[in-house]
Amino acid sequence: MKREWLNLYFVMGSVDCNGRDPRDVLQEAIKGGITLFQFREKGDGVKVGVEKLSLARELKEICKSNNIPFIVNDDIDLALKVKADGVHIGQEDAPFSVVDELLAPGMIIGVSCHTVEEAAAAVNNWADYIGVGPMYFTDTKKDIREVKGPGVIKEIRNAGLTVPIVGIGGITVENAAEVLAAGADGVAVISAISKAESALEAAKEFIRIHNIVTN
Structure with a gap:
């Protein structure tokens, strides 16, 4: 996969939109510059x-x-039915080897990681990218792991892992720069875009921050 696809990774389901139509929210976010x-x-x-x-x-x-x-989160059957470009799995989901066998050739596999050890294991299993977090507290996920902060991304990079990384969990326009500065290729965002007054303007602001930090 292209590393720049992770610049602004928008994650959303129907219950994340404050009652708005998720189709409209997605279209706004795309106009604002999301990349995945x-x-x-x-x-x-x-x-x-x-x-x-x-x-x-x-x-x-x-x-x-x-x-x-x-990308489809943790639902291989659905991903195949809709011909998704890939799937994202967590540490508690189906084993990587099983997922890889079930997917169509060329589909992207993203893996949630919380430690250097989990990141190394994902890389060894040929993950296309890893989502590292939670960076900050979030109430979007009920099964939230211990908040790691951007420091864990630095640890992964210091361990020599060059895998594409996206930070996730409680990321806002106020703290996104810290995540990028730690070595992430981009940020994954749910409510900071889906529940924003304007998904378009929120996405634009994240892209602006990305460009400032990475250029």
Whole structure:
């Protein structure tokens, strides 16, 4: 995968939008400059079955028409049905080797990591990128691990791992620069875009910060 796809990684499901239509939120975020999208349908009141599949297909088509890679969180069957560009799995999800065997050739695999050891294991299993966190406290994920902070990204880089890294967890426009400065290629954001008054303007601000720190 291209490292720059991680510049601004937008993660969203139907329950993350403060009642707004997720299709509209995604289109706004794309106009604002997001570079990768993950469909993460988790939490209370999520869509299931046919409704979940239908929404995934619609969001995938929006991404496809705008040349934004479409990733599915922790649902290999869904990813294959909608012909997603890849999947993202956590440490508690299906083993990497199993996921790799089930996916179509060329699909992206992202892995959530919380330590240098987990990052090294993901790299050894040919993960295309790793999501490192949680950087800061977040109430978006009910199963949140211990907050690590940007220091863990520095540790991973100091260990010589050059894998593409995206920081995730509680990232806002106020702290995104710290995550990028620690060695992340980009930031993954849920509510800071999905619940913003303007997803477009929020995305623009994240991109502006990315350009300042990385250029």
